[in-house]
Amino acid sequence: MFAMRLSARVDYALRACLALTEAGDVWTSAERVATAQQIPAKFCESILLQLRRGGIVESRRGPDGGHRLAGDPHGISLADVIRVVDGPLVGVRGQRPEHVDYTGAAATLQDVWIALRANERKILESVSLHDVATSNLPEGVARLTADPSAWT
Template structure:
């Protein structure tokens, strides 16, 4: 799986918003794009377009003006990493721009479709399990910590 810079930045920005909300600032004080960009070392102009996409996708809300900024549209524990990725990049797994179930493999390559579907299911299982709140708190679900504890996962 390869994550684009847009997805990486979107996940980091939503984790930052979740962290601010958990610290008590939540919806009472919107976080500016500049604050998020500085804290997460994201290019500000790039972040602005990502935040716009996240707003249109219902992940964040925004307020303009001197007291403006961004906050999560719903509790961080209800926003999975898969939710954020889908808003930024669309479906979790596609091959040549198509969903795996739409591919038509023949002959010796026929089983590849099953492999791509299994890969998507595996990605979905992990990315829907982990929430933005999990990332912000640094306390990942046990199945994730078990996977990470396996030394072969790091190779």
């Protein structure tokens, strides 16, 4: 069985971006983001810096400074944030699925990993920060969460 694991860094990065989505165009301090989302302050600062370097967040110094999203939250997908923080969506032992080489009975595992990545990408690229912040998930994603077996 496949167990999807998101790092604490990805979880915090998504939550920080959602706090900035909620703030709109208001410059928001790292401290306020950390407090709002219960993220350790130093970790939050590090994540915001990484998100700035990745083009997701913009920052401004000074008394009226802080952080805000660099683009429209409708156009920033969860996949965009995850890629900035953790790199490719699905990896096998640190490699992209298409670069893993299996032999014999395991050869078709590569196809499974590629299919898994395609499905994960389809979901994560279809959900924007705005969708999550407004509790308005795309219909296909909402339908998946309505299936009781999805929760076990």
